[in-house]
Amino acid sequence: xxxxxxxxxxxxxxxxxxxxxxxxxxxxxxxxxxxxxxxxxxxxxxxxxxxxxxxxxxxxxxxxxxxxxxxxxxxxxxxxxxxxxxxxxxxxxxxxxxxxxxxxxxxxxxxxxxxxxxxxxxxxxxxxxxxxxxxxxxxxxxxxxxxx
Amino acid sequence: xxxxxxxxxxxxxxxxxxxxxxxxxxxxxxxxxxxxxxxxxxxxxxxxxxxxxxxxxxxxxxxxxxxxxxxxxxxxxxxxxxxxxxxxxxxxxxxxxxxxxxxxxxxxxxxxxxxxxxxxxxxxxxxxxxxxxxxxxxxxxxxxxxxxxxxxxxxxxxxxxxxxxxxxxxxxxxxxxxxxxxxxxxxxxxxxxxxxxxxxxxxxxxxxxxxxxxxxxxxxxxxxxxxxxxxxxxxxxxxxxxxxxxxxxxxxxxxxxxxxxxxxxxxxxxxxxxxxxxxxxxxxxxxxxxxxxxxxxxxxxxxxxxxxxxxxxxxxxxxxxxxxxxxxxxxxxxxxxxxxxxxxxxxxxxxxxxxxxxxxxxxxxxxxxxxxxxxxxxxxxxxxxxxxxxxxxxxxxxxxxxxxxxxx
Numbered sequence: 384x385x386x387x388x389x390x391x392x393x394x395x396x397x398x399x400x401x402x403x404x405x406x407x408x409x410x411x412x413x414x415x416x417x418x419x420x421x422x423x424x425x426x427x428x429x430x431x432x433x434x435x436x437x438x439x440x441x442x443x444x445x446x447x448x449x450x451x452x453x454x455x456x457x458x459x460x461x462x463x464x465x466x467x468x469x470x471x472x473x474x475x476x477x478x479x480x481x482x483x484x485x486x487x488x489x490x491x492x493x494x495x496x497x498x499x500x501x502x503x504x505x506x507x508x509x510x511x512x513x514x515x516x517x518x519x520x521x522x523x524x525x526x527x528x529x530x531x
Numbered sequence: 532x533x534x535x536x537x538x539x540x541x542x543x544x545x546x547x548x549x550x551x552x553x554x555x556x557x558x559x560x561x562x563x564x565x566x567x568x569x570x571x572x573x574x575x576x577x578x579x580x581x582x583x584x585x586x587x588x589x590x591x592x593x594x595x596x597x598x599x600x601x602x603x604x605x606x607x608x609x610x611x612x613x614x615x616x617x618x619x620x621x622x623x624x625x626x627x628x629x630x631x632x633x634x635x636x637x638x639x640x641x642x643x644x645x646x647x648x649x650x651x652x653x654x655x656x657x658x659x660x661x662x663x664x665x666x667x668x669x670x671x672x673x674x675x676x677x678x679x680x681x682x683x684x685x686x687x688x689x690x691x692x693x694x695x696x697x698x699x700x701x702x703x704x705x706x707x708x709x710x711x712x713x714x715x716x717x718x719x720x721x722x723x724x725x726x727x728x729x730x731x732x733x734x735x736x737x738x739x740x741x742x743x744x745x746x747x748x749x750x751x752x753x754x755x756x757x758x759x760x761x762x763x764x765x766x767x768x769x770x771x772x773x774x775x776x777x778x779x780x781x782x783x784x785x786x787x788x789x790x791x792x793x794x795x796x797x798x799x800x801x802x803x804x805x806x807x808x809x810x811x812x813x814x815x816x817x818x819x820x821x822x823x824x825x826x827x828x829x830x831x832x833x834x835x836x837x838x839x840x841x842x843x844x845x846x847x848x849x850x851x852x853x854x855x856x857x858x859x860x861x862x863x864x865x866x867x868x869x870x871x872x873x874x875x876x877x878x879x880x881x882x883x884x885x886x887x888x889x890x891x892x893x894x895x896x897x898x899x900x901x902x903x904x905x906x907x908x909x910x911x912x913x914x915x916x917x918x919x920x921x922x923x924x925x926x927x928x929x930x931x932x933x934x935x936x937x938x939x
Contacts, residue, residue: 386882390875390937399938422891422898422905445904447872502878 388498389505390448397452397492402459403441410441412522416515418507423450427458427515431523435466447508449499454512456492466520473513480506532824538914540565551884554922559703559731559863559910560888562756564817571816572758572809582805584782598808601815602798608818609729609748610739611765617798618811621762622730623653625749626697628801629726629764630657632774633747634665637694643668645688645723646697647680648900649705652893654728654749658697668692677855678705678897682713689721696725700732704892704901704908705854706837706863708732715744724770730754734821735862735912736830740765752810757817761810764801771797778803821913829913833862836911836920840864843924849931853901862911865892868927871934873905879930880907885923 410428417424423446430439440462442454457476461469471486476493478485480500487494499509538544541563546553555563581591583598603613619625638644644658648671662669670693672684680698689696696718701708711727718725724746732738733748734755740748745765752761766774776783776794780803785793794800821829837859844850844866853865868876877889888908891898898904909923 386879386933387937389878390934392937395937420890422895424904447874449875502881505874505878508874 385498385501389496389502391495391498393492393495394452395448397455398448401442401451401455403455403462405441405443407439407441412519414515414519414522416511416518418446418450418511420507423447423508423511425450425454425511425515427454427512427519429516429519431466437461437464437466437469442512446511447505449496449505450508450511453493453496453509456496457512457516460491460493461516466523469516470520473516476513477510480509534914534916537824538916540567541914542566542569544914548884548886549882552918552922554883554885554919554926556909556911556915556919556923557886557888558734558754558912558915559908561753561759562734562912563914564758564813565756565820567820568756568758568813568816572813575809575812580809583808594808597812598806601811604815604818605763605811606765608738608822609733609750609765610741611748612768614796614798615740615765615768615771617764617766617771617801618806618814619749619762619764620760620807621751621753622728622749623762625762625764626653626726626728627657628777629747629749629766630661632777632801633695633724633726633770634658634661634667635775636773638662638665638667640666642692642694643670643690644695644697645670645672645685645693645718647672647674647699649674649678649680649702649707649894649897650697650699651703651728651730652895653730654697654699655896658695667694672698674900677707678702678853678900679707679855680709680714682710682717685714686717689717689723691721693718693721693723696723697728698725699728699730700738701735701861701863702897703731703863704865704894704897704906706859706861706865706910707855708736708860711743711745715746719744724767731861731863735826735833737826740767746770752814752817755814755817756820757814758810761807761814763814766797768797771801774801776800776803780804782806824913830861832913833911833915834858834860836915836917837862837864837909839917839920840909840911840923843920844927847924847928847931850927853903853906862915863908864910865906865908866927867903867906868931868934870938871930873903873907875934876907876927876930879933880923880926883922883926883929885926887923 407428425444581594726747729750733750748765753759783803873889
C-alpha cells in the first residue's frame with residue numbers, strides 16, 4: 384500500500400480549501416453525524432426544491448483529511464443534481480471503495496479517493512458525508528415528502 | 532531474561548507488517564500474547580476441558596482445579612486472597628458489576644460518587660448511570676496542570692455523603708500515575724471506599740492492593756498478555772460478602788425454590804453461568820509470566836522507552852507531545868503532528884509498520900479539555916525495545932514530511 388495513492392493532491396486540496404463550507408441560511412433539512420469510534424463530526428445542510436433537486440448544500444465539521452475532503456467533494460458534486468442522481472453518486476462511490484465496478488464518470492473529484500480502498504479502517508471516514516446524506520433522504524421519505 | 536529472548540516469546544512480534552518490521556506500540560489497547568499463555572489455553576482445551584463445579588468425574592475436577600488455580604495466580608499478582616477475585620469479561624464488566632452491586636447497597640439521595648474528568652468511559656458511565664438511577668450525585672475532582680488527580684484535589688470534593696471514590700490508577704490518555712495510597716487515605720477518612728480502574732496499571736507495575744489499601748480493583752486479561760474476554764474485579768473480602776449478585780443463573784446459587792433462592796459465597800455468587808474457563812487459565816498464565824519477568828523491571832523499562840520517545844518526538848519540529856512535562860512514570864506517550872489529523876498520522880505510520888492508536892481514546896471529556904479532538908498514542912510494553920522507539924520517531928518524522936509535501 385502506498386500513502387501517495389490515498390493522499391493525492393486533489394484530496395489535500397479539498398481538505399485545505401473545502402468547498403461549500405459552512406451553513407445554509409434556510410436549509411430544507413440538516414443532519415449532524417458523529418463517528419463515535421474516531422470522534423469525527425459532520426454537519427450537512429441541504430436545500431431541496433419541489434422537483435427533487437439539491438438546490439444548495441453546505442457542510443461543516445472536524446475530522447481527518449479523508450472525511451473532510453470527501454465531504455467537500457461530495458457536496459460540490461451533488462449541488463444542482465436531482466436526488467436520484469446524488470444517490471447514484473453515493474452508490475458508485477461505495478462500489479469504488481469496495482473495489483467493484485463503479486460508474487466513475489459520475490464521481491468527479493471523488494474518484495481521487497479510490498486509494499482509500501487499500502485502508503479498510505478509513506472507508507468509514509470517506510463515507511461519513513454520504514451516510515449523513517442518506518440519513519437526510521430517509522428522513523425526507525419518512526416525512527412523506529416526495530423527493531422524486 | 533534478556534530482551535531478545537523475551538521478544539522471541541511473542542510469536543506475532545516476529546512478523547512483518549506492510550513489508551516492514553512490525554513496531555507494535557499500542558499495548559495500552561491490547562497486549563501481544565506470549566507462547567506461555569497460548570500454550571496454557573491450548574493445554575486446557577486439549578487435556579482438561581469440562582464444565583466447572585458440576586461434574587463428578589475426574590476430568591471435571593481437573594477443569595475446576597485449573598479455574599481455581601488461575602484465580603489464585605491472578606490474586607497473587609495483586610497480593611489479594613483468591614476469594615477476593617471475581618472473574619469477569621474485562622475491566623468494563625468489572626466496573627459495571629461493581630457500580631450496580633455496590634451502588635445498590637450504598638447509593639441513594641444525599642450520597643455521592645467522586646470521580647475525575649480524565650476517566651476512561653468505562654469508569655465514568657457505570658457510575659454516571661447508577662448515580663442517575665439511584666438519585667445520587669456524581670462529583671468530579673479538579674485535575675492539576677499536568678492532568679493529574681492529586682490527593683489534595685480529592686480531599687476538596689469528598690464529604691460525609693461520599694460512598695465511593697472511583698479513579699484510574701494510570702491514565703490511558705496522558706499516562707499519568709495517580710498516588711493511590713494517599714487517595715485511599717483521603718477516601719477512607721471520609722468513610723468512602725476507593726475503587727481503582729487498574730486496566731493500565733496492573734499489567735505494567737507492581738500493584739499491591741493491601742499495601743495501597745485499595746477496596747476494589749478492576750483489570751483486564753488482554754492488556755496483561757492474557758486472552759480477550761477475561762478480566763477480574765478484586766474486592767476486599769468483607770465488602771464482597773455484603774454485596775448482592777448481579778447476574779442470576781446457574782452455578783451461583785446455593786438453593787433455589789420457585790419463589791426464592793440463596794446464593795453462594797463471594798466470589799462465586801458473582802459468576803453466574805459457565806465462566807470463561809480457558810480465558811481464566813490464560814489470564815492466570817499471563818499473571819505468572821509477568822511475575823517471572825518482574826513487574827518492577829517491566830515498569831522501569833517501558834517508562835524509559837516512553838521518556839526516550841517523548842524526548843525524541845519533542846525534538847521533531849511541528850510535533851506536540853501531551854502529558855507530564857517532567858519524567859514519565861508509565862509507557863504511554865500521546866502526541867499530534869501539528870495540522871495533521873491523528874487518523875492521517877496513524878495511517879501514515881501504519882505504512883511504516885508502526886501500530887499506534889488514534890482517536891479520542893474513550894475519553895471524550897478529557898480530550899475536550901486538551902483542546903484536541905483526537906490524538907495519536909504510542910504505548911510501550913515489556914517486549915518493546917529501543918528499535919521500536921527509533922522506528923516510531925523515524926515514521927513520525929517522515930509522516931510530517933509527507934503531509935507537508937502533499938499539502939504543498
